[in-house]
Amino acid sequence: MAPRFWFWCHRSAWPRIRPPLARHTPTLRFYQQFSTQEKAPQICVVGSGPAGFYTAQHLLKHHPQAQVDIYEKQPVPFGLVRFGVAPDHPEVKNVVHTFTQTARSDRCAFWGNVSVGRDVTVPELQEAYHAVVLSYGAEDHRALGVPGEELPGVLSARAFVGWYNGLPENRELMPDLNCDTAVILGQGNVALDVARILLTPPEHLEKTDITEAALGVLRQSQVKTVWIVGRRGPLQVAFTIKELREMIQLPGTRPLLDPKDFLGLQDSIKEVPRPRRRLSELLLRTAVGQPHAEEAARRALAARAWGLRFCRSPQQVLPTPDGRRAAGIRLAITRLEDVGEAARAVPTGDTEDLPCGLVLSSVGYKSRSIDPSVPFDPKLGIIPNTEGRVVEVPGLYCSGWVKRGPVGVIATTMTDSFLTSQQLLQDLKAGLLPSGPRPGSAAIQALLRSRGVRPVSFSDWEKLDAEEVSRGRRAGKPREKLVDPQEMLRLLGG
Numbered sequence: 001m002a003p004r005f006w007f008w009c010h011r012s013a014w015p016r017i018r019p020p021l022a023r024h025t026p027t028l029r030f031y032q033q034f035s036t037q038e039k040a041p042q043i044c045v046v047g048s049g050p051a052g053f054y055t056a057q058h059l060l061k062h063h064p065q066a067q068v069d070i071y072e073k074q075p076v077p078f079g080l081v082r083f084g085v086a087p088d089h090p091e092v093k094n095v096v097h098t099f100t101q102t103a104r105s106d107r108c109a110f111w112g113n114v115s116v117g118r119d120v121t122v123p124e125l126q127e128a129y130h131a132v133v134l135s136y137g138a139e140d141h142r143a144l145g146v147p148g149e150e151l152p153g154v155l156s157a158r159a160f161v162g163w164y165n166g167l168p169e170n171r172e173l174m175p176d177l178n179c180d181t182a183v184i185l186g187q188g189n190v191a192l193d194v195a196r197i198l199l200t201p202p203e204h205l206e207k208t209d210i211t212e213a214a215l216g217v218l219r220q221s222q223v224k225t226v227w228i229v230g231r232r233g234p235l236q237v238a239f240t241i242k243e244l245r246e247m248i249q250l251p252g253t254r255p256l257l258d259p260k261d262f263l264g265l266q267d268s269i270k271e272v273p274r275p276r277r278r279l280s281e282l283l284l285r286t287a288v289g290q291p292h293a294e295e296a297a298r299r300a301l302a303a304r305a306w307g308l309r310f311c312r313s314p315q316q317v318l319p320t321p322d323g324r325r326a327a328g329i330r331l332a333i334t335r336l337e338d339v340g341e342a343a344r345a346v347p348t349g350d351t352e353d354l355p356c357g358l359v360l361s362s363v364g365y366k367s368r369s370i371d372p373s374v375p376f377d378p379k380l381g382i383i384p385n386t387e388g389r390v391v392e393v394p395g396l397y398c399s400g401w402v403k404r405g406p407v408g409v410i411a412t413t414m415t416d417s418f419l420t421s422q423q424l425l426q427d428l429k430a431g432l433l434p435s436g437p438r439p440g441s442a443a444i445q446a447l448l449r450s451r452g453v454r455p456v457s458f459s460d461w462e463k464l465d466a467e468e469v470s471r472g473r474r475a476g477k478p479r480e481k482l483v484d485p486q487e488m489l490r491l492l493g494g
């Protein structure tokens with residue numbers, strides 16, 4: 001039977017009345033009569049990063065009959081745990097063991113190599129499932145919006161991270177590290193990840209899962225100094241203490257902090273909450289304290305350096321005389337209005353030019369709209385939602401970065417995803433989801449087949465995983481990532 005016809009046949013068996021806007025009481029009693037979906041709901045999740053997997057885990061744990069299918073655009077699972085988390089932070093990646101347990105559940109299926117919005121639409125998923133959870137993260141980078149941003153030598157931190165972590169679309173980035181100085185714009189944890197990878201002695205990365213291609217480029221790197229530039233002050237940095245400590249202790253490097261930037265900080269930090277106070281104290285000690293003799297000797301011998309520049313907002317990327325690539329960055333000097341986290345950077349009218357051969361913009365990630373049928377707030381870069389319920393679309397939910405914006409660590413994403421799952425289960429219990437049986441993955445698989453899409457199952461991924469581990473073993477690494485989707489499909493015989 002032709003897939004579309006099959007799909008249509010099943011559709012005709014579904015109730016004619018679709019649920020109206022959520023929680024409208026007149027129809028509530030009607031939906032409560034139907035118990036099929038409550039007994040064995042078919043749910044799908046779009047995206048297999050932490051949000052997707054934690055949402056699935058919570059649904060499976062709290063509903064004994066729920067079937068959860070995860071659709072993922074990449075042929076491989078785990079989102080930013082694979083393509084974002086730094087290769088020298090292997091302990092963070094241990095969450096994949098929990099995700100693997102979830103994926104191996106009899107009631108869970110993973111379908112990689114399926115780009116929702118392109119290979120299958122959200123309305124098609126809504127027709128096949130009782131509920132759809134969008135957990136597709138934030139795939140773009142936030143642009144600086146300054147002249148010269150498009151010049152060669154200017155990269156988004158997102159692309160640079162994708163490159164060293166083997167994200168297929170960035171595998172050919174090959175950044176030119178043939179320069180003495182790099183400038184990173186933004187002072188978040190991604191900025192510190194990028195600075196650390198640029199400055200870590202390559203032999204320390206050899207035993208990580210960084211791609212061999214990235215390691216080759218880093219071995220040839222001429223970068224000696226990395227400036228990490230923030231538009232606000234030391235009390236407003238977005239990175240956290242553990243990551244700062246790693247920078248301070250980075251072998252072969254020394255910190256460049258101007259004590260003048262820290263004048264008066266000692267008094268203001270007494271007022272701030274404890275995590276911020278401890279972070280600021282560490283910054284202050286590093287900037288103005290006397291290192292003990294051993295540390296002073298280590299710093300004196302260091303061939304590379306990293307520094308923090310404050311109250312500097314990017315104004316223009318300066319070109320080389322022939323206009324062909326970036327030669328520096330013009331920074332607007334700012335002053336702070338208001339205090340603490342709320343302080344705003346206001347330009348003073350003065351500028352400063354900082355020469356450099358590489359500019360990495362690390363001012364945040366950004367979600368995109370996945371499907372014209374799904375509400376999207378382009379300004380906030382999120383799907384408008386109330387506690388994970390997509391506004392005005394019953395049966396549609398969201399979790400993770402696409403729900404609350406591109407901030408928060410894996411633990412924050414977990415809490416947030418559990419919350420979305422709770423709302424979904426509440427709606428299910430209240431009879432607010434579409435009633436009657438739904439075909440679930442059978443209908444979607446048929447559609448994908450008809451469109452020539454070859455989904456990658458979790459057991460397929462386990463074969464790719466074994467191949468990566470085996471290639472890595474030969475090089476003494478935990479894995480050598482496959483970076484070409486075509487090669488992955490070839491290895492799977494499809």
Ligand SMILES: Cc1cc2nc3c(=O)[nH]c(=O)nc-3n(C[C@H](O)[C@H](O)[C@H](O)COP(=O)(O)OP(=O)(O)OC[C@H]3O[C@@H](n4cnc5c(N)ncnc54)[C@H](O)[C@@H]3O)c2cc1C
Pocket residue numbers: 046047048049050051052071072073074077078079080081083084085086089092114115116117135136137138139161190193365370399400401402407408409410411413
């Ligand atoms: C560079 C970087 C390093 C980080 N390091 C750490 C760290 O060390 N520790 C920590 O706790 N947190 C870290 N974080 C934060 C953490 O990664 C996030 O909190 C978390 O990944 C957000 O989860 P998510 O599922 O919302 O998004 P993601 O992890 O981005 O997952 C979204 C998934 O959806 C998929 N997708 C996108 N579009 C589609 C589509 N159209 N169809 C199907 N699938 C789609 C994507 O391919 C991806 O797999 C880091 C973040 C970044 C950017």
Ligand SMILES: NC(=O)c1ccc[n+]([C@@H]2O[C@H](COP(=O)([O-])OP(=O)(O)OC[C@H]3O[C@@H](n4cnc5c(N)ncnc54)[C@H](OP(=O)(O)O)[C@@H]3O)[C@@H](O)[C@H]2O)c1
Pocket residue numbers: 144185186187188189190191193230231232236237238239243313314362363364365406407408409
């Ligand atoms: N090791 C880890 O745990 C780890 C590693 C990586 C990422 N993460 C997490 O992932 C999330 C995303 O990290 P992120 O670093 O991308 O984002 P982030 O923490 O939001 O930091 C963004 C930085 O960019 C600056 N910025 C934003 N817009 C700017 C502009 N127009 N001009 C100049 N500067 C601008 C911000 O300054 P303002 O404050 O002035 O806006 C801030 O310093 C964070 O929650 C982070 O903790 C965690």
